[in-house]
Amino acid sequence: MKKILKSTLAIVAVFAVFTSCNNADKSSNSGALSSNNAEKVYIAPGEHDSHYAFISGGYSGNLTVYGLPSGRMFKEIPVFSQFPTNGYGYSEETKPMLETSYGFVPWDDSHHPDISQTKGKLDGRWVFINGNNTPRIARISLTTFETEEIIEVPNSAGNHSSSFITENTEYVVAGTRFSVPVPQKDISIKDYKGNFKGALSFISVDPEHGHMDIKFQVLMPGFNYDLSHPGRGKSHGWFFFTTYNTEEANSLLEVNASQNDKDFIAAINWKKIEEYVNNGGGTMMPTEYAHNVYDDDTHTATSTMKKEVRVVNPTEVPGAVYLIPTPKSPHGCDVDPSGEYIVGNGKLSANLTVHSFTKMLDAIKNEKFAGEAYDIPILNFEDVLAGSVEQPGLGPLHTEFDGKGNAYTTFFISSEVVKWKLGTWEVIDRKPTYYSVGHLTIPGGNSAEPFGKYMFAMNKITKDRYLPTGPEMEHSAQLYDISGDKMELLLDFPTHGEPHYAAAIPAEIVKNNSRKIFKLSENEHPKKALSDADTKIVRDGKNVHVYMTMIRSHFSPDNIEGVKVGDKVFFHITNLEQDFDVPHGFAMIGARNAELLIAPGQTRTLTWEPQKVGVWPFYCTDFCSALHQEMQGYVRVSPANSDIELSWSLGE
Amino acid sequence: MIAIATMLSCGGNDKKKEETGYGKKAPAKVEKKVAASQRIELTNKGVGPITSITLGAEIDQDMAEHGKDVYAKMCTACHKADKKFIGPAPTGILERRTPEWVMNMILNPEQMVKEDPLAKDLLMEFNGAPMANQHLTEEEARAVLEYFRTLK
Numbered sequence: 042m043k044k045i046l047k048s049t050l051a052i053v054a055v056f057a058v059f060t061s062c063n064n065a066d067k068s069s070n071s072g073a074l075s076s077n078n079a080e081k082v083y084i085a086p087g088e089h090d091s092h093y094a095f096i097s098g099g100y101s102g103n104l105t106v107y108g109l110p111s112g113r114m115f116k117e118i119p120v121f122s123q124f125p126t127n128g129y130g131y132s133e134e135t136k137p138m139l140e141t142s143y144g145f146v147p148w149d150d151s152h153h154p155d156i157s158q159t160k161g162k163l164d165g166r167w168v169f170i171n172g173n174n175t176p177r178i179a180r181i182s183l184t185t186f187e188t189e190e191i192i193e194v195p196n197s198a199g200n201h202s203s204s205f206i207t208e209n210t211e212y213v214v215a216g217t218r219f220s221v222p223v224p225q226k227d228i229s230i231k232d233y234k235g236n237f238k239g240a241l242s243f244i245s246v247d248p249e250h251g252h253m254d255i256k257f258q259v260l261m262p263g264f265n266y267d268l269s270h271p272g273r274g275k276s277h278g279w280f281f282f283t284t285y286n287t288e289e290a291n292s293l294l295e296v297n298a299s300q301n302d303k304d305f306i307a308a309i310n311w312k313k314i315e316e317y318v319n320n321g322g323g324t325m326m327p328t329e330y331a332h333n334v335y336d337d338d339t340h341t342a343t344s345t346m347k348k349e350v351r352v353v354n355p356t357e358v359p360g361a362v363y364l365i366p367t368p369k370s371p372h373g374c375d376v377d378p379s380g381e382y383i384v385g386n387g388k389l390s391a392n393l394t395v396h397s398f399t400k401m402l403d404a405i406k407n408e409k410f411a412g413e414a415y416d417i418p419i420l421n422f423e424d425v426l427a428g429s430v431e432q433p434g435l436g437p438l439h440t441e442f443d444g445k446g447n448a449y450t451t452f453f454i455s456s457e458v459v460k461w462k463l464g465t466w467e468v469i470d471r472k473p474t475y476y477s478v479g480h481l482t483i484p485g486g487n488s489a490e491p492f493g494k495y496m497f498a499m500n501k502i503t504k505d506r507y508l509p510t511g512p513e514m515e516h517s518a519q520l521y522d523i524s525g526d527k528m529e530l531l532l533d534f535p536t537h538g539e540p541h542y543a544a545a546i547p548a549e550i551v552k553n554n555s556r557k558i559f560k561l562s563e564n565e566h567p568k569k570a571l572s573d574a575d576t577k578i579v580r581d582g583k584n585v586h587v588y589m590t591m592i593r594s595h596f597s598p599d600n601i602e603g604v605k606v607g608d609k610v611f612f613h614i615t616n617l618e619q620d621f622d623v624p625h626g627f628a629m630i631g632a633r634n635a636e637l638l639i640a641p642g643q644t645r646t647l648t649w650e651p652q653k654v655g656v657w658p659f660y661c662t663d664f665c666s667a668l669h670q671e672m673q674g675y676v677r678v679s680p681a682n683s684d685i686e687l688s689w690s691l692g693e
Numbered sequence: 694m695i696a697i698a699t700m701l702s703c704g705g706n707d708k709k710k711e712e713t714g715y716g717k718k719a720p721a722k723v724e725k726k727v728a729a730s731q732r733i734e735l736t737n738k739g740v741g742p743i744t745s746i747t748l749g750a751e752i753d754q755d756m757a758e759h760g761k762d763v764y765a766k767m768c769t770a771c772h773k774a775d776k777k778f779i780g781p782a783p784t785g786i787l788e789r790r791t792p793e794w795v796m797n798m799i800l801n802p803e804q805m806v807k808e809d810p811l812a813k814d815l816l817m818e819f820n821g822a823p824m825a826n827q828h829l830t831e832e833e834a835r836a837v838l839e840y841f842r843t844l845k
Contacts, residue, residue, distance in 0.1 A: 592770040667821035
């Protein structure tokens with residue numbers, strides 16, 4: 042199989058050479074191979090890409106920013122992980138971002154970014170992303186491209202069916218993959234069935250500042266809640282979650298959770314529950330979860346431990362929760378732009394199942410139920426079914442939409458993307474992926490208005506696509522042109538970590554909002570120094586606070602004496618630059634945390650605990666001017682019992 | 694392949710040009726005797742948004758006060774009023790420079806050090822330490838200029 046593949050590739054390569062040579066005298070529409078794919082992804086030096094892609098960093102815990110169609114990576118935004126590159130999670134200002142009820146958790150497994158929406162359309166204000174391991178949802182600003190907020194999700198474990206946004210960003214929704222005892226308690230794992238719960242969390246988003254607050258959690262039966270998407274348009278107000286392990290197995294799930302012919306898609310009428318909660322419904326349950334908020338003016342994050350959360354039992358709110366039988370261990374749960382079709386990507390199923398929202402409402406209205414699970418009504422599969430795509434491929438995982446009536450589904454086992462038509466369920470095109478595709482992304486592909494020009498597949502296996510780099514390789518993404526009837530593979534590009542999902546958006550919605558500097562006049566950091574006159578060093582017992590400034594190309598002060606072994610030195614450093622793209626770095630010899638990268642107008646604090654007597658240098662790590670190498674200073678460290686007074690200077 | 698070859702050869706040409714340009718520059722620099730900071734250029738208006746400024750007969754004290762405040766916040770990391778620091782001292786600056794040049798240097802330093810011969814020489818005299826663009830508004834730069842008038 043692989044040999045055939047390779048020789049096919051060779052032929053394609055030969056064709057490509059031919060076509061590029063003959064390009065000038067051939068018409069561009071004489072077939073896929075004759076068009077110049079290189080031209081379609083080539084962004085000339087200095088030119089900009091047409092789209093941003095925010096690609097999950099997977100087990101890096103971060104979010105990466107790419108350009109489309111070039112596939113160039115512009116930035117890695119630290120989210121759930123410490124990031125020595127700029128000191129995120131190491132500096133005093135950013136350490137609170139990684140606080141949780143488990144203590145300081147400096148890593149995670151980030152999965153599904155989603156961009157904020159207004160009236161079902163991407164508005165480009167924020168990206169949300171979930172930490173899968175220690176359940177958290179982060180909000181990243183698309184003006185500063187920094188993580189502004191992280192909220193922990195209590196009663197959750199394996200925060201996987203997250204972080205998806207309702208059509209006006211009313212909620213970012215987080216579901217638990219692993220059900221657990223709620224509240225946690227010391228019981229036998231064998232008592233799983235009937236005792237474990239799956240919490241589906243509806244986190245409200247403040248429309249102005251984006252601040253998140255857990256409005257309520259629905260405590261569902263102990264299934265695994267795999268993925269989810271909001272209703273939109275006519276189905277706005279509902280949320281849909283795929284489930285697997287409706288068997289409620291607690292061991293060898295590979296076999297034991299694949300017994301049922303059908304699992305469920307849980308349909309949640311969140312508007313109804315919201316109304317119930319607004320009228321005082323639900324129960325405040327004692328728990329603990331961290332809420333971490335970063336403030337752009339103080340340049341500082343604060344962490345608050347919350348002590349209770351509102352929980353709702355689905356049976357408390359009649360008419361709010363239904364189960365739709367869906368073959369078989371469905372993974373992706375995707376809603377088309379109109380809100381009518383809910384695609385259950387049954388990963389062990391031969392066919393792709395599509396449910397109808399209208400039919401679901403009819404069945405509910407007529408109270409035609411097949412039974413109940415834990416008192417939650419189960420609808421009849423046939424009553425809700427809109428149609429099936431017959432045997433489109435093996436192992437369907439995820440579906441996105443182009444806004445022109447087509448859907449695109451990834452097939453992991455058969456390693457392909459299949460394009461099919463909504464309503465007729467006919468397969469229109471299929472293209473191989475290299476190899477074993479997971480998610481795919483169309484800009485706005487899970488909103489009311491997709492931008493159906495590009496689609497990229499994010500593959501789980503790279504193998505021979507790039508020069509080998511030892512046993513461990515970055516995953517590969519593949520960009521397709523989907524503007525025509527047939528998909529056309531344009532480009533391979535490597536991604537960082539494991540990019541489970543990505544959210545993409547036309548650049549013009551975002552780029553003009555991107556901030557260039559932080560204004561010194563708006564800096565409210567309590568330990569800022571805005572000019573030479575503000576620089577000072579203050580001793581408070583063993584703590585030594587250095588109020589320092591930096592500008593091309595010196596630190597003020599740059600000579601410091603009177604520090605002693607056993608002291609804890611806090612360098613509070615303000616970058617006085619007010620020009621775009623002039624960050625400065627700060628690196629202290631032997632610092633056991635990280636360096637700092639400080640943006641213009643920003644204040645950051647690095648803590649240093651000197652171990653040894655001597656004179657120790659610090660310097661700027663980010664090449665800032667012709668005199669960058671001169672941007673340095675010294676700290677004299679005296680013995681613990683020394684009586685040398687603190688002193689500091691610059692240029693004396 | 695052809696495209697790549699073309700790009701490579703273009704790159705080669707650029708490099709050559711740069712080298713000759715660099716070579717030519719060197720002797721010109723030797724000829725100048727007066728340090729750029731001491732040179733008197735009372736007609737050069739520099740390059741930038743400011744083409745004409747009329748100074749009042751009297752110093753506007755309110756404006757100067759405001760300028761002093763802006764200067765203290767945005768400029769003192771590199772400039773001291775009466776002595777050379779990272780950059781030159783502004784005392785007496787209007788005896789050597791036009792008001793327009795001063796404001797253009799504040800508002801448009803990147804282009805000034807590329808295109809204005811005097812600003813270029815100053816950059817070299819001050820060891821290549823760039824004048825940072827602190828993004829003052831025109832109104833703030835004008836106030837700083839008024840403050841400079843008080844420094845004698």
